[in-house]
Amino acid sequence: MAPALFITFEGIDGAGKSTQARRLAEALRREGHEVVETREPGGSPGAEEIRRLLVEGAPARWSPETEILLFTAARRDHLEKTIAPALARGAVVVCDRFADSTRVYQGARRPGLRPLVDELHARVIGREPDLTILIDMDPETAFHRGLARNTGENRFEEMGLAFQRRLREGFLALAREWPERIVVVDGARAPEELEREILAIVHERLQ
Numbered sequence: 001m002a003p004a005l006f007i008t009f010e011g012i013d014g015a016g017k018s019t020q021a022r023r024l025a026e027a028l029r030r031e032g033h034e035v036v037e038t039r040e041p042g043g044s045p046g047a048e049e050i051r052r053l054l055v056e057g058a059p060a061r062w063s064p065e066t067e068i069l070l071f072t073a074a075r076r077d078h079l080e081k082t083i084a085p086a087l088a089r090g091a092v093v094v095c096d097r098f099a100d101s102t103r104v105y106q107g108a109r110r111p112g113l114r115p116l117v118d119e120l121h122a123r124v125i126g127r128e129p130d131l132t133i134l135i136d137m138d139p140e141t142a143f144h145r146g147l148a149r150n151t152g153e154n155r156f157e158e159m160g161l162a163f164q165r166r167l168r169e170g171f172l173a174l175a176r177e178w179p180e181r182i183v184v185v186d187g188a189r190a191p192e193e194l195e196r197e198i199l200a201i202v203h204e205r206l207q
């Protein structure tokens with residue numbers, strides 16, 4: 001059977017995750033892999049419904065605890081309906097954000113919440129990606145890239161530059177915590193150059 005691989009992209013808003021996830025999926029398909037391209041919050045019909053609750057509306061719409069529950073509920077449905085079946089048939093799953101985003105974003109909203117995130121994750125999700133590409137980026141540049149898109153899903157981007165700086169530090173701290181799983185790449189480069197580096201990293205894991 002083809003080698004199943006669960007790959008996630010992480011990073012602050014506007015870092016280039018969706019762009020690189022799409023490029024990687026296309027490159028792997030050209031090589032003959034079955035690739036399931038997905039995203040969080042979302043990735044299954046039920047989780048996409050929860051996404052709308054999470055990313056639209058005022059920054060203070062939900063408490064950090066409620067956010068953790070909603071993101072985790074969406075993730076459970078996504079895992080059951082999309083990720084686990086794809087991996088079971090040997091596909092490569094390329095996912096734009098996963099549990100590291102909850103650890104970092106909800107953790108950045110209020111210190112001390114990480115144990116709650118970890119406990120829920122252990123009880124109802126129970127798996128980590130095989131490989132996480134962390135696109136590291138200067139928050140000023142990424143922030144303006146993100147705002148320029150004006151998608152109507154800007155609840156977290158509207159929390160401001162200081163919040164994005166805390167997120168960047170949070171992601172880099174996670175990379176130190178999981179050095180085998182999380183590979184940090186410099187996002188301030190041309191998309192083609194970044195794509196080549198990421199494809200080389202993925203090829204190593206597919207061997």
Ligand SMILES: Nc1ncnc2c1ncn2[C@@H]1O[C@H](COP(=O)(O)OP(=O)(O)OP(=O)(O)O)[C@@H](O)[C@H]1O
Binds near residue numbers: 013146149
């Ligand atoms: N390497 C790059 N250089 C310059 N611009 C880029 C690069 N990668 C992506 N962009 C542009 O920056 C914007 C944000 O990119 P993208 O949507 O891929 O980021 P993202 O990390 O998925 O953002 P978000 O987390 O907010 O969804 C887009 O307009 C995209 O075209």
Ligand SMILES: Cc1cn([C@H]2C[C@H](O)[C@@H](COP(=O)(O)O)O2)c(=O)[nH]c1=O
Binds near residue numbers: 040100156157
């Ligand atoms: C999975 C996840 C996401 N978020 C935040 C991060 C983004 O600002 C939005 C939506 O993500 P997208 O990349 O723009 O599609 O949701 C979060 O706070 N916690 C999470 O677990």
